[in-house]
Amino acid sequence: MNFKRLTASLAALTLAASFAHAAEPFEDKFRQLDELLPTPTDTRTASGAPGHAYWQQRADYKIRARLDEANRAVSGVETVTYHNNSPDTLNYLWVQLDQNMFRADSDNRNISSYPSREAWRGAGAGGQGGAQAGLQYEAARFLVESRKFDGGFKIASVTGLDAKPLRYVINKTMMRIDLDQPLKPGSRFSFNMAWSFNVPETNVLGRRMGFERFVDEKTKQDKNDLFEIAQFYPRMAAYYDAHGWQNKQYLGDGEFTLEFGDYDVEITVPSDHIVAATGELQNEGEVLTSAQRERLKQARSATRPVIIASQADAEAREKGRATTTRTWRFKARNVRDFAWATSRKFIWDAQGFKKGGTEVLAMSFYPKEGNPLWEKYSTQAIIHTIDQYNKYSFDYPYPVAISVNGPVGGMEYPMISFNGGRPTRDKKTGELTWSRSTKYGLISVIIHEVGHNYFPMIVNSDERQWTWMDEGINSFMQFLAETAWEENYPARRGEARNIVDYMKSRNQQPIMTNSESITNRGSNAYAKPATALNVLRETVLGRELFDFAFRTYAERWKFKRPTPADFFRTMEDASGTDLDWFWRGWFYTTDAVDVSVDGISEYTIGTKDPEVEKKWKKSLKDREPVSITDQRNKGTLPRRVDAHPELKDFYNEHDDFTVTNKDRNKYNETMEGLEDWEKALLKEGKHLYLVDFSNKGGLVTPLILEITLASGKKYVERVPAEVWRYNPKKITKLIITDEPMTSLVQDPYLETADIDTSDNAWPRKVTPSRLELFKSQRPQDDMMKDYQEKLKAKEAKKDSKEAVKDAEQSIEAGRRVQ
Numbered sequence: 003m004n005f006k007r008l009t010a011s012l013a014a015l016t017l018a019a020s021f022a023h024a025a026e027p028f029e030d031k032f033r034q035l036d037e038l039l040p041t042p043t044d045t046r047t048a049s050g051a052p053g054h055a056y057w058q059q060r061a062d063y064k065i066r067a068r069l070d071e072a073n074r075a076v077s078g079v080e081t082v083t084y085h086n087n088s089p090d091t092l093n094y095l096w097v098q099l100d101q102n103m104f105r106a107d108s109d110n111r112n113i114s115s116y117p118s119r120e121a122w123r124g125a126g127a128g129g130q131g132g133a134q135a136g137l138q139y140e141a142a143r144f145l146v147e148s149r150k151f152d153g154g155f156k157i158a159s160v161t162g163l164d165a166k167p168l169r170y171v172i173n174k175t176m177m178r179i180d181l182d183q184p185l186k187p188g189s190r191f192s193f194n195m196a197w198s199f200n201v202p203e204t205n206v207l208g209r210r211m212g213f214e215r216f217v218d219e220k221t222k223q224d225k226n227d228l229f230e231i232a233q234f235y236p237r238m239a240a241y242y243d244a245h246g247w248q249n250k251q252y253l254g255d256g257e258f259t260l261e262f263g264d265y266d267v268e269i270t271v272p273s274d275h276i277v278a279a280t281g282e283l284q285n286e287g288e289v290l291t292s293a294q295r296e297r298l299k300q301a302r303s304a305t306r307p308v309i310i311a312s313q314a315d316a317e318a319r320e321k322g323r324a325t326t327t328r329t330w331r332f333k334a335r336n337v338r339d340f341a342w343a344t345s346r347k348f349i350w351d352a353q354g355f356k357k358g359g360t361e362v363l364a365m366s367f368y369p370k371e372g373n374p375l376w377e378k379y380s381t382q383a384i385i386h387t388i389d390q391y392n393k394y395s396f397d398y399p400y401p402v403a404i405s406v407n408g409p410v411g412g413m414e415y416p417m418i419s420f421n422g423g424r425p426t427r428d429k430k431t432g433e434l435t436w437s438r439s440t441k442y443g444l445i446s447v448i449i450h451e452v453g454h455n456y457f458p459m460i461v462n463s464d465e466r467q468w469t470w471m472d473e474g475i476n477s478f479m480q481f482l483a484e485t486a487w488e489e490n491y492p493a494r495r496g497e498a499r500n501i502v503d504y505m506k507s508r509n510q511q512p513i514m515t516n517s518e519s520i521t522n523r524g525s526n527a528y529a530k531p532a533t534a535l536n537v538l539r540e541t542v543l544g545r546e547l548f549d550f551a552f553r554t555y556a557e558r559w560k561f562k563r564p565t566p567a568d569f570f571r572t573m574e575d576a577s578g579t580d581l582d583w584f585w586r587g588w589f590y591t592t593d594a595v596d597v598s599v600d601g602i603s604e605y606t607i608g609t610k611d612p613e614v615e616k617k618w619k620k621s622l623k624d625r626e627p628v629s630i631t632d633q634r635n636k637g638t639l640p641r642r643v644d645a646h647p648e649l650k651d652f653y654n655e656h657d658d659f660t661v662t663n664k665d666r667n668k669y670n671e672t673m674e675g676l677e678d679w680e681k682a683l684l685k686e687g688k689h690l691y692l693v694d695f696s697n698k699g700g701l702v703t704p705l706i707l708e709i710t711l712a713s714g715k716k717y718v719e720r721v722p723a724e725v726w727r728y729n730p731k732k733i734t735k736l737i738i739t740d741e742p743m744t745s746l747v748q749d750p751y752l753e754t755a756d757i758d759t760s761d762n763a764w765p766r767k768v769t770p771s772r773l774e775l776f777k778s779q780r781p782q783d784d785m786m787k788d789y790q791e792k793l794k795a796k797e798a799k800k801d802s803k804e805a806v807k808d809a810e811q812s813i814e815a816g817r818r819v820q
């Protein structure tokens with residue numbers, strides 16, 4: 003390097019350094035969300051309420067469906083009556099064909115990918131399209147099987163009520179029906195469709211629906227299936243003010259948004275099956291025995307679940323195979339969808355629940371493999387959910403609420419939900435056991451899926467756009483319900499401290515990410531929004547303001563379709579609090595809370611009284627450490643003045659801290675010149691502390707300061723997030739105490755999701771941890787061995803935290819629990 007160059011780079015360095023200082027732009031974390039939220043309209047107001055011109059479409063259905071058990075297929079005919087309540091004339095209608103996701107050539111199959119080779123070879127998580135189960139073999143098997151399976155709707159006909167064919171075009175998971183006459187505002191149109199599809203096997207290909215194969219332990223032969231049937235008929239796509247026709251294809255992750263309507267559904271199944279479905283059974287006399295009908299009547303006023311069809315009944319039915327069929331008829335009013343389940347294996351219990359405006363029959367349907375867990379917990383968990391959710395939103399309005407145990411890990415439809423979770427039978431002893439995580443996982447999944455009746459089955463948000471609006475809000479409500487089940491309930495999502503690992507992680511996405519683009523569904527769309535709402539409730543607004551605002555949102559938007567802006571605006575409008583900073587930080591960025599207590603300096607008010615001040619100064623001097631020279635001289639170095647006392651005078655008896663008469667006179671003069679308030683302040687003897695905080699995570703947060711005084715007294719000061727308004731990175735806060743402060747802890751109850759608490763305390767605290775000895779493992783190249791070891795490891799840690807994490811991973815990937 004020659005001289006010239008060196009000067010040049012030095013100059014560049016200096017410049018860069020000065021720019022780094024000058025170019026630090028001020029970021030207003032409290033600026034309004036104007037550029038992010040849509041402009042309010044007559045249909046959606048600036049207060050977050052539906053506007054005076056709010057409208058939504060309506061679709062009524064009459065469906066006749068038939069299960070072909072031998073071929074595992076469903077066929078049906080339906081009449082749709084579509085009400086155009088919009089102010090627009092429609093030339094065509096869009097219909098959702100969600101079964102087409104199961105076609106071998108579907109986009110769901112074709113866009114399946116992994117973030118990296120390691121992701122596939124290692125944990126396997128992150129595989130899209132349902133191939134996430136954590137093991138490569140399962141992923142590969144999924145892809146191979148999905149290419150073989152003849153899935154998707156076969157549309158036999160689309161006709162007007164006059165039986166004349168209607169022109170239609172299928173675009174992957176959607177179908178456009180062209181209307182001969184444009185559909186004018188305020189008018190309606192009825193038409194018929196006939197269709198069929200093969201039911202996917204849930205454990206291999208299915209997602210949210212499908213069948214489960216039960217294998218007889220001894221004969222190893224297929225004996226019976228359990229069918230969970232949903233997204234089974236062509237459904238009207240949503241058409242609404244904010245987005246027009248819903249035009250996002252069903253790629254697999256984004257669920258759906260549909261129109262409300264009335265359903266009249268007939269389901270034909272083998273005559274030894276029991277059917278559970280959305281709505282009320284219309285023909286009990288034709289499908290139930292008189293004993294079953296009598297037990298159902300008793301169940302309505304029972305104080306614990308009543309068995310309608312017992313395990314002995316189910317075991318007897320399982321042995322045969324009916325050759326005749328039976329048709330079950332259900333009606334449901336004002337629902338956005340319809341689903342059902344059927345099997346000859348079903349045990350059935352029920353219990354009524356009445357409170358406020360709610361009058362519901364809670365029912366559970368499960369195979370014997372679910373017992374004894376299911377008969378003990380399922381129906382009780384349904385009632386618990388409704389009781390708790392009613393407290394925070396609105397009274398459950400439907401006549402039934404159902405939990406079905408089958409192959410689907412967790413999925414919700416109006417009035418009915420599919421839930422996984424069973425005990426395991428020891429192969430040798432035949433003993434039934436379950437882990438702690440199985441028990442609480444079951445209660446939690448039932449709370450979650452039954453809870454979805456409120457969000458999004460009634461508060462009808464657009465799931466295909468925003469997973470957080472139903473999953474996040476519902477996970478938050480689930481947390482509230484879980485805490486009311488028992489003390490120390492192992493709730494996984496909601497507590498601020500539980501989101502810290504995620505908020506520390508790399509490659510996060512903001513909560514405001516489209517449903518289909520989310521890589522880490524469990525953390526991003528369930529846990530983080532649930533936690534944010536809990537922080538909003540406990541730390542930012544307080545319970546009273548939050549609960550009123552949240553209930554206002556639920557009441558305003560029940561049986562309507564809210565967008566994110568309607569939620570954000572209602573929460574501010576009804577709590578009287580500008581929360582734009584909160585939505586901006588928690589929902590639109592991946593910033594985290596990370597506050598550091600950088601330093602504290604103490605100030606006391608000078609009394610000016612020489613008796614006090616000189617004593618204080620002396621105490622400071624006395625506190626100074628003894629110098630190393632003085633320490634070593636002590637007792638070892640004879641001093642001249644000790645040998646010659648005549649050398650001592652006045653100054654050997656009095657140091658700088660001796661109060662003189664001159665001092666006293668000066669003080670008295672000063673005091674005479676003081677105003678009364680000045681004298682009072684001097685007397686109080688307050689302690690002042692300047693505390694420096696820095697915001698390392700970017701997310702602005704309220705400060706919760708636990709202050710400990712010299713006497714041991716402790717108290718908490720809560721400082722609103724606006725303390726960061728002038729500078730979101732660094733602030734100094736003045737704290738005044740009555741006695742000396744001995745310690746200060748920011749966020750003592752871990753309620754803000756601070757991702758690094760090692761710098762939250764002054765003085766700093768030692769973080770306790772254990773050093774573990776472990777054998778290091780060489781990387782495994784043997785795929786088969788790796789697979790088996792993982793399986794074994796999975797078994798071994800059933801009850802540990804890792805098992806919970808595993809479950810979370812599968813939930814995050816979205817196939818098991820929705």
Ligand SMILES: [Zn+2]
Binds near residue numbers: 473
């Ligand atoms: Zn869910």
